[in-house]
Every structure is written in C-alpha cells, then in structure tokens.
Amino acid sequence: xxxxxxxxxxxxxxxxxxxxxxxxxxxxxxxxxxxxxxxxxxxxxxxxxxxxxxxxxxxxxxxxxxxxxxxxxxxxxxxxxxxxxxxxxxxxxxxxxxxxxxxxxxxxxxxxxxxxxxxxxxxxxxxxxxxxxxxxxxxxxxxxxxxxxxxxxxxxxxxxxxxxxxxxxxxxxxxxxxxxxxxxxxxxxxxxxxxxxxxxxxxxxxxxxxxxxxxxxxxxxxxxxxxxxxxxxxxxxxxxxxxxxxxxxxxxxxxxxxxxxxxxxxxxxxxxxxxxxxxxxxxxxxxxxxxxxxxxxxxxxxxxxxxxxxxxxxxxxxxxxxxxxxxxxxxxxxxxxxxxxxxxxxxxxxxxxxxxxxxxxxxxxxxxxxxxxxxxxxxxxxxxxxxxxxxxxxxxxxxxxxxxxxxxxxxxxxxxxxxxxxxxxxxxxxxxxxxxxxxxxxxxxxxxxxxxxxxxxxxxxxxxxxxxxxxxxxxxxxxxxxxxxxxxxxxxxxxxxxxxxxxxxxxxxxxxxx
Amino acid sequence: xxxxxxxxxxxxxxxxxxxxxxxxxxxxxxxxxxxxxxxxxxxxxxxxxxxxxxxxxxxxxxx
Ligand code: SF4
Ligand code: SF4
Ligand code: SF4
Numbered sequence: 001x002x003x004x005x006x007x008x009x010x011x012x013x014x015x016x017x018x019x020x021x022x023x024x025x026x027x028x029x030x031x032x033x034x035x036x037x038x039x040x041x042x043x044x045x046x047x048x049x050x051x052x053x054x055x056x057x058x059x060x061x062x063x064x065x066x067x068x069x070x071x072x073x074x075x076x077x078x079x080x081x082x083x084x085x086x087x088x089x090x091x092x093x094x095x096x097x098x099x100x101x102x103x104x105x106x107x108x109x110x111x112x113x114x115x116x117x118x119x120x121x122x123x124x125x126x127x128x129x130x131x132x133x134x135x136x137x138x139x140x141x142x143x144x145x146x147x148x149x150x151x152x153x154x155x156x157x158x159x160x161x162x163x164x165x166x167x168x169x170x171x172x173x174x175x176x177x178x179x180x181x182x183x184x185x186x187x188x189x190x191x192x193x194x195x196x197x198x199x200x201x202x203x204x205x206x207x208x209x210x211x212x213x214x215x216x217x218x219x220x221x222x223x224x225x226x227x228x229x230x231x232x233x234x235x236x237x238x239x240x241x242x243x244x245x246x247x248x249x250x251x252x253x254x255x256x257x258x259x260x261x262x263x264x265x266x267x268x269x270x271x272x273x274x275x276x277x278x279x280x281x282x283x284x285x286x287x288x289x290x291x292x293x294x295x296x297x298x299x300x301x302x303x304x305x306x307x308x309x310x311x312x313x314x315x316x317x318x319x320x321x322x323x324x325x326x327x328x329x330x331x332x333x334x335x336x337x338x339x340x341x342x343x344x345x346x347x348x349x350x351x352x353x354x355x356x357x358x359x360x361x362x363x364x365x366x367x368x369x370x371x372x373x374x375x376x377x378x379x380x381x382x383x384x385x386x387x388x389x390x391x392x393x394x395x396x397x398x399x400x401x402x403x404x405x406x407x408x409x410x411x412x413x414x415x416x417x418x419x420x421x422x423x424x425x426x427x428x429x430x431x432x433x434x435x436x437x438x439x440x441x442x443x444x445x446x447x448x449x450x451x452x453x454x455x456x457x458x459x460x461x462x463x464x465x466x467x468x469x470x471x472x473x474x475x476x477x478x479x480x481x482x483x484x485x486x487x488x489x490x491x492x493x494x495x496x497x498x499x500x501x502x503x504x505x506x507x508x509x510x511x512x513x514x
Numbered sequence: 515x516x517x518x519x520x521x522x523x524x525x526x527x528x529x530x531x532x533x534x535x536x537x538x539x540x541x542x543x544x545x546x547x548x549x550x551x552x553x554x555x556x557x558x559x560x561x562x563x564x565x566x567x568x569x570x571x572x573x574x575x576x577x
Contacts, residue, residue, distance in 0.1 A: 072529035
C-alpha cells in the first residue's frame with residue numbers, strides 16, 4: 001500500500017532554510033484575497049479551513065474522498081450523458097463503481113486509516129445525491145457521523161430536491177452543500193436542461209427551468225437560514241450562459257452563498273452528451289479566467305476545482321481511487337472504530353503549526369516586492385505535489401498550478417491538467433507539446449528539477465524553466481522570481497509576453513495516480 | 515397494461531424504483547425489472563407513469 005507520508009507532503013527532510021518570519025500584518029494572498037481568516041467570518045473559517053475543496057490553502061494539505069452511492073438523477077443536463085457518468089462531478093465516459101451505503105462506509109474507514117490527510121467525505125453522485133429519496137446518501141452519512149465523527153461531510157446536488165432535505169441535512173451535521181446553478185433565467189436554462197422530474201411529473205422547456213430555478217433559490221435560502229455553508233458550482237458554456245454567469249454570481253451572493261466555482265464545460269463528441277454531439281465548445285483557459293476575474297468581488301471565487309470524479313480519493317489533483325475499489329476494500333482488515341483517528345489528529349496539529357508560520361513568511365515576501373507596485377501581473381506555472389512547495393519534477397507533473405503574481409502577492413488562479421510527460425524516464429515530445437499548450441500563457445514554470453531537452457523547448461516557447469527554488473515555498477518563490485523578472489524587464493534582458501492563450505485539456509481532468 | 519424496462523439502455527441508476535407507487539420495480543440480476551402483474555401504469559395514482567417520467571435513460575416503455 002502506498003501511503004503518503006507526512007514528510008512527503010510537508011517536504012520535511014527536503015527542507016532548505018526557512019525564510020525568517022516577519023512582523024505581523026497579514027496581507028498575503030493566502031490570508032488576504034484568496035484564503036484565510038482575514039476575509040472570512042471566524043465561524044466560516046472554522047468550517048472551511050481543513051476542507052480542501054472550500055479553502056484554497058487547505059487543498060495543499062488535506063484530502064477528500066467521494067463515495068459514489070447516488071446513481072439516480074431527477075433532471076437531464078445537456079452536458080451529461082447518463083449512460084456513462086455525471087459530467088458535473090466526474091469525468092464523463094468513465095463509469096464509476098456504484099457503491100451501497102455499507103460498501104461506502106467501509107471504504108471511508110479504510111481510506112481514513114490509510115490517509116491521515118483525509119478531512120472530508122462527500123457524496124456527489126454520480127447522479128444527484130438527493131434524488132430517489134436520498135436513501136443511500138442519508139444512510140451513508142448516518143453511519144459515518146457515528147463511526148468517524150472527526151471527518152466532515154458534504155454533498156452536491158442540482159438543487160431540485162434540496163428544499164425537501166434541508167432539515168435532514170442539518171440533523172446529519174452536514175455543514176457544506178454544493179449546488180450546481182447554471183442560470184437564474186429560465187430563458188437561458190431551457191438551453192441547458194431538456195427536462196426535470198418534479199412533483200410526479202416530467203416537465204420540459206422553459207417551465208422545467210423555471211421550476212428548477214425556483215427550487216434552487218429556495219434551497220439556497222433555506223441553507224443560509226439553517227446556517228449551512230453553500231458553495232455554488234456553475235458550468236461555463238460559451239454562447240449559452242457565459243455572460244449570464246455574472247447574473248448568477250450576483251443572485252447567489254445575494255442569497256448568502258459563500259463561494260462560487262465557475263468550471264469549464266467539458267464537451268467531446270466521444271462522451272455522447274448533447275453538447276458534445278452538437279459541437280458546443282468549452283471555454284479556453286483565458287476565457288474562463290476572464291469570467292472568474294469579472295465575478296470576483298466581495299465573494300470568493302474558487303479556482304482550484306478539479307472537476308473530480310464521483311469516486312475520487314486523495315489530495316485534489318491526484319486520485320488514489322484505484323487503491324480502494326470495493327473489491328480491495330472488502331479484503332482489507334478495517335478498524336471499524338474510525339481507524340487512524342490519532343494519526344489524523346497529529347497530522348492536523350502539524351498543519352496548524354506549519355500554517356501559522358506560512359502566513360508570516362508570506363507577509364515577509366510581500367514586503368520585499370512592495371517597491372515594484374504598478375507593474376503588470378504575470379502568470380507562472382508551478383509543479384507541486386502538495387504542502388505549498390515546489391516539490392515536483394517537471395516530467396512527473398500531472399498538472400501545473402497557476403499563480404498570478406504582482407506586488408500584492410502570488411495568487412493561486414487555477415490548475416492545468418497535462419498528460420504525463422515523463423513516463424519511465426525518457427521524455428516524450430508530443431507530451432511536451434501539450435504541456436506547452438496548457439501553460440502557454442505563463443512566463444515561467446517553477447519546478448524541483450527538469451531535464452535539458454524540455455528546458456530548451458520551453459524556452460523556445462517563451463516559458464522560462466526555473467529550478468532554483470526547488471523544495472521552497474511556492475508563493476515566496478513566485479514573488480522572488482517576480483522581483484527578478486521585473487528587474488530584467490527594466491534592463492531589457494527579457495521581453496514582455498503578450499497575447500498568449502492556453503488550451504484547457506479536454507478529458508484530461510482526472511489523472512489516475514500512476 | 516404494464517410498463518417494461520429496455521435492459522440494454524438502463525443505467526441501473528435506481529431512480530424508477532424509488533418512484534413506483536406499486537413497488538413493481540426491483541433489482542434483479544444486474545438490472546432493474548418491472549413486475550407486470552404489479553404495474554398499473556400508475557393509473558389512479560399519478561397522471562403519468564412515474565418510471566418513464568423519471569428515467570434519465572428514457573428506457574421505461576409500454577410493454
Ligand atoms: S445533475 Fe449531474 S447526473 Fe444529473 S443530469 Fe445533470 S450532470 Fe447528469
Ligand atoms: S408505470 Fe408506474 S406502476 Fe408501472 S412500473 Fe412504472 S412507476 Fe411502477
Ligand atoms: S430510471 Fe431508467 S435508467 Fe434508471 S434504473 Fe430505472 S430504468 Fe434504469
């Protein structure tokens with residue numbers, strides 16, 4: 001069994017000298033605009049700080065798992081092909097293993113014993129977690145809240161049945177709910193939803209979208225009144241709801257949603273979805289970012305969503321689901337009393353201490369670059385396997401994390417999935433081409449290590465490979481790079497990169513852990 | 515007077531089982547089936563056959 005050791009996550013043992021903690025005054029991205037206590041009510045921070053999906057900072061440290069116990073659905077979306085899987089929460093075309101509530105509970109306990117980073121268990125389908133009477137969802141959560149009470153529970157829903165279950169959700173101690181809301185105007189909705197099943201009838205056309213919209217808004221308001229955090233997922237569909245998502249953003253914000261996650265449409269004819277078959281395209285990385293930037297005001301935008309499979313396991317960006325198939329889990333020796341509780345406790349304490357230090361060292365790094373205020377922000381790509389460090393080899397990266405850097409800080413703005421460049425040591429040129437396309441809007445890529453060949457090709461594409469910050473913290477290194485870069489810009493040693501766009505890798509969303 | 519499920523299209527999602535007012539639908543040998551002797555096409559209970567209305571794969575059809 002492959003265990004993520006605390007060391008490998010935290011980078012301990014690979015540690016170079018720690019940047020000296022600076023004076024207080026937390027203005028960094030991680031506790032300024034993107035995460036952390038300063039822009040959040042303390043009670044909200046308490047709820048999200050260890051949730052990898054809800055807190056950008058936590059996603060470097062904590063793992064989640066989804067249990068696929070809810071195959072039924074009560075609506076049809078044009079980006080989903082029910083014959084395979086839900087496009088919403090999992091990569092389409094990959095059939096998940098559907099679990100009974102009992103199998104799901106066993107699986108959670110097995111993973112919890114093995115992966116101390118586990119902090120959250122969610123139910124995200126593959127259909128709707130509240131369809132078909134929410135039977136499996138409720139059964140699974142009832143048992144888990146008894147057997148592993150330290151693990152947080154969350155669920156995703158299309159919202160149609162939500163108003164009927166808010167009380168139950170509250171009873172079960174579920175403190176986060178994600179609702180997928182793609183429109184607040186049924187005129188727009190009719191192009192996304194061909195039908196819904198509600199009140200014992202199938203509704204179609206604009207009427208269907210009207211009902212769905214009303215139920216979604218009611219459900220959201222009820223969650224707010226019950227003190228349950230609501231995150232909104234939206235799928236960005238160019239030409240259909242792209243501009244409209246700003247209205248969605250405003251409406252959900254007005255009803256107390258605390259996080260908005262705008263995701264790109266995944267559409268490929270091979271997935272057999274309506275949008276795939278009609279040639280509806282997904283957005284480019286820059287279109288997605290432009291929309292996210294426009295929506296980002298006083299409400300947080302989520303940028304680290306991985307559009308996970310409905311049975312993903314592990315840190316965001318990795319998937320260890322295959323180590324925990326129902327068959328394997330049935331054979332494991334499982335400690336039914338929440339196995340591994342102490343390990344999880346220790347890990348959490350460790351992360352708390354680490355974070356306090358991190359907030360300070362980020363503030364120090366920001367102070368260092370304050371003098372270059374006014375320069376345009378740059379994008380850089382980072383190869384990391386967690387712990388907020390540059391600790392991944394270029395050739396082993398399955399994704400690159402993208403940071404937008406200027407004198408105000410280094411802000412995480414997204415991730416780009418890539419095919420594995422280095423399979424077993426030898427570089428593969430086509431793979432390299434797709435990586436360059438995926439990070440073409442970045443001026444540099446920060447890695448722990450990189451070979452000579454890919455370095456040359458990257459440079460030719462105007463992306464500077466940088467390994468001098470190996471194993472150091474991402475944000476501090478990004479700022480140090482930014483300072484040096486702007487200096488070189490000033491002397492004419494480098495030229496400004498303009499007009500580059502990047503391709504979102506369709507279907508590459510969930511890399512299975514090799 | 516009964517409905518049936520086209521097994522080749524069924525995704526085994528279980529949505530129909532939860533909606534049937536007569537418990538006519540059950541899981542058998544890897545797929546869902548309708549017991550014709552229990553199915554009333556929902557007459558007397560609802561305006562439309564519930565299994566057909568909820569089925570995301572559109573595979574509940576008159577027998
Ligand atoms: S809510 Fe999810 S499972 Fe249901 S149709 Fe939409 S994408 Fe598919
Ligand atoms: S038509 Fe109605 S009674 Fe017959 S199987 Fe479907 S839901 Fe059940
Ligand atoms: S609702 Fe349709 S797809 Fe789902 S189990 Fe019933 S017949 Fe199969």
